[in-house]
Each structure stands twice: as structure tokens, then as C-alpha cells.
Amino acid sequence: MLKKASSLAFITFLIIICNCFSALSQGLSYKDWSAKTQASLPDKAITGAITVEAFGAVGDEKADDTRAFQAAFTYARDHGLSCIELTSGKKYRITNSINIDYRGQGQLERRGIQLNGNGASIFLSVIGGDRGYYAFNILTDAKPQQNTKFNINNIWFFTDNRNRPNGIYNSFACFTTINNCVFYQLATAINFENAGMCRFDNCYFWGCVDGIRTYRCKDSYIDGCHAFACDKAFTLEGINNAGSDGNVCIVNSVANSSTQHNLKMKGLYTPMIANCVFEQSPMNLSIQSSQFGKLSNVFCGPGNMEFISAGGLTNDYWNIANLDAQGKVELSGLKFSNVTGFKVHGVSSNNNPANAAVQLNNCYEVNFTAITLRDSRDRLAWGMSISPDCSSITLSNVIADRSIYLRGNVKQRPGRFIMSNAIINGGVVTEDKQYKPTEVFEYIDAGSNTYKSNKPGSK
Secondary structure, X not given: OHHHHHHHHHHHHHHHHHHHHHHHHOOOOHHHHHHHHHXXXXXXXXXXXXXXHHHOOOOEEEEEOHHHHHXXXXXXXXXXXXXXXXXXXXXXXXXXXXXXXXXXXXXXXXXXXXXXXXXXXXXXXXXXXXXXXXXXXXXXXXXXXXXXXXXXXXXXXXXXXXXXXXXXXXXXXXXXXXEOOEEEOOOEEEEEEOOEOOXXXXXXXXXXXXXXXXXXXXXXXXXXXXXXXOOEEEEEEOOOOOOOOEOOEEEOOEEEOOOOEEEEXXXXXXXXXXXXXXXXXXXXXXXXXXXXXXXXXXXXXXXXXXXXXXXXXXXXXXXXXXXXXXXXXXXXXXXXXXXXEEEEOOOOOXXXXXXXXXXXXXXXXXXXXXXXXXXXXXXXXXXXXXXXXXXXXXXXXXXXXXXXXXXXOOOOOOEEEEEEEEEEOOOEEEOOOOOOOOEEEEEEEOOOOEXXXXXXXXX
């Protein structure tokens, strides 16, 4: 009997030694390996909020807490619990995806999870150079309107800026909210696909490749977020299918110093942009093939902004008010829209083949009111350049330091251009020095301080 006990103890000792050497061969310290192996079910059932420490998390930035987080989320789902608490001041180390997995459950069975960070930090570590994982992977069935409620609050996500993993991924789960979180030098901080009724409030993105990225999301809301020095701060895309990819709002937010763009909207229906600042990016604001939009109280600059068409879809039925652009503005495919309180200044001639502060291409039935086109430091040739495929354009209450230029000859231009109550230095100029009867304008020439008009019967 004694010999059997001694043999069993010796075998147990060998297993521990072998596992320890296996951990060392994987680059783990004994402390890290021990913390991973101790993550298990709690001693007794939990009835209230869960702590990740109850499942073996350490929170010292050295021990690997991945397994403890996964166990906590799985336990909460399987026991109908809805709140997980982190400990303030701790730094949890994650090395792989934490799956918040509610697939295969009916609508009424999914209660969702609220993760309260309480100011704790999560360090996204990389093993073997893999940058592909997300810290939190929210998974529901691949069906529309998966009504599961998830909240992630008050966490600082950071990494070592070498391999840069990702932050939060959500596929199909609606009613998901990310609040008061900081994402520091991640690859993609937030990526939502096919979700709806989601919010991003008071989040900060610093030096990420992508700040917020959404695809085919409906009724989403970005409020009070700030992106600094990202490659692409906010990218919101759909396929413009008359409502399914729309009702997207970004308000009270700031993006600056992005290397590619601050805000890009593509293929959206009824988007809204209000009370935002986008500056110091090659492209501050890019809107592509989006309809029934509203843009108000927005500052763009220094840097350019554009409305462009893609896939044969134009930008129809926009209301634009109180837009201050400090850079080149290209309006392409803008139709059936109103623009008021529009100021453009500080335009550079770089990447500006039209040599104009504002370029209009393929625009139809657009009303401009209260427009100010200031001269740039490079002294551009034109205040506004209008391509020959534009028609039914009206401008009123205009102040321009340079001429309004109608490109093309009278046979190319559809016409229907009307301008009134304007003060323009250089007046209205056409490429062939001819005007159509429907091209009517009156203005005060700022250079000579004289009234000019081509209205029938005018002098």
C-alpha cells in the first residue's frame, strides 16, 4: 500500500514538472501558467454580480487572465446572470478572444451582459505575432434583429503598439452600448456588422488603425466620441437599400489628425452629422452614395471634404447648414438638396485640378444660400467651378473673392443657372464666353463696385 502511494506521488510530481516545462517552452512563466490552470468554476454558486477574480483572474498585467474572463462570461450566460464587475486599478492581461456567445438561444432567453470596468485596464497581449483576435467577440445568430442587450462600460484598452490586436467585435447583436471606454493604439477598436439600435458614447480612440467601423448597421448612434491620430477615425458603410442601412447619427464628436480620413459614410440612408469637428486630415469628411441626409454645425479643416457618387448612386435629398470648410470642397452627385450658411476658406492648390475652392460635378436641383467663398493663400483661379453636367443650380446671398466659373460650352451645359444678391470679384465666367438664356445672374462686382446683370432689359 505504501509503495502504491509513493508511486502515485512520484507520478503526480512528474506530471507537474512536465507541465511546468511545457509552460516554459511556450514562453510562460510558472506564475502565468499557474494562473491559467487555476481559472475554474467558483466554489459556490454566484447569485449577484460576477467578478473575474472569482474565476482566477489576477489583474497584475503579467498573469494571463484570458481563461478567467471566458469562464466568467460563460458562467453568466449559463446561469442567467447579467453583470460582470472588474476591479478598479487592476490591469488584466488578455492573449486571445473572449467569446460572448449567445448563439442558439431564443429572443426571450438572451438577457445579455453588462461589463462594468470601473476604470480598470485591459492589456491586449500578442503571442507569436498574431494581431487578428478581438478582446471581446459578441456573437449571436446570423439573423436580423437579434435583440440581445450588451453594455461595456468604463474600460481602458491598450496594447504594446507592435502587433496591435483589436478591441470589440459585434455581429448581429442589437441594443449594444459601448460607454466611456478608451482604445489606445489598437488595430480596429470597434467593429460592428449587421447590428442595430447600438450606441457609442464618450469613447476615445488614440492612434488606432480604425476607431469605429460599422457595416450594414441600422439606427446606430455615435455621441461625444473623440478620435486622435488614427488612420481612419470613423467609417460607417452600408449598401443604400432604402432604409436597412441607415438612421445613423454622429453628433458632438471630434476627429483630428487621421492619416486617411476622419469620417467616411458610404451607402447610408438617412444619415445625420451634427455639431462635429473634423480637422487636420487629408480627407476630413467623405460622403458617398448616401441619401436623405442632414449635416449641420460642422467644422472641416484644415483638410478636404467631398460628396462623391459610387456604383451609380448619387447623394440625393441632403440638407446642409452651417458648414465651415477650411480646404477643398468637391460636391459630386449632390441632387435635390439645400445648402445654407456655407463658408469655404484656406484652400490649397494641392490636389486641386479644378483650381477652385468649391467644385460642382453632376449636381442637379441644388439651392445654395448664404455662401462665403474666401480666397486662399495660393490665390486660386475660381471661387466655384461648375462642370457642364450640372443643372438647375441657384445661388443667392453669395460673397466670393474669385469668379464663379461655368465650364463647357453652351451646347454642353443644360443651363438653368440662377444667381442673385451676390458680391463677387470677377463675376460669372464661362469657358466659351457665351451664356444660355436660362443662365441668369445679377451681382455687384467687388473690383469695380458696379452692378452687373444679364437679365433681359437690364443695363
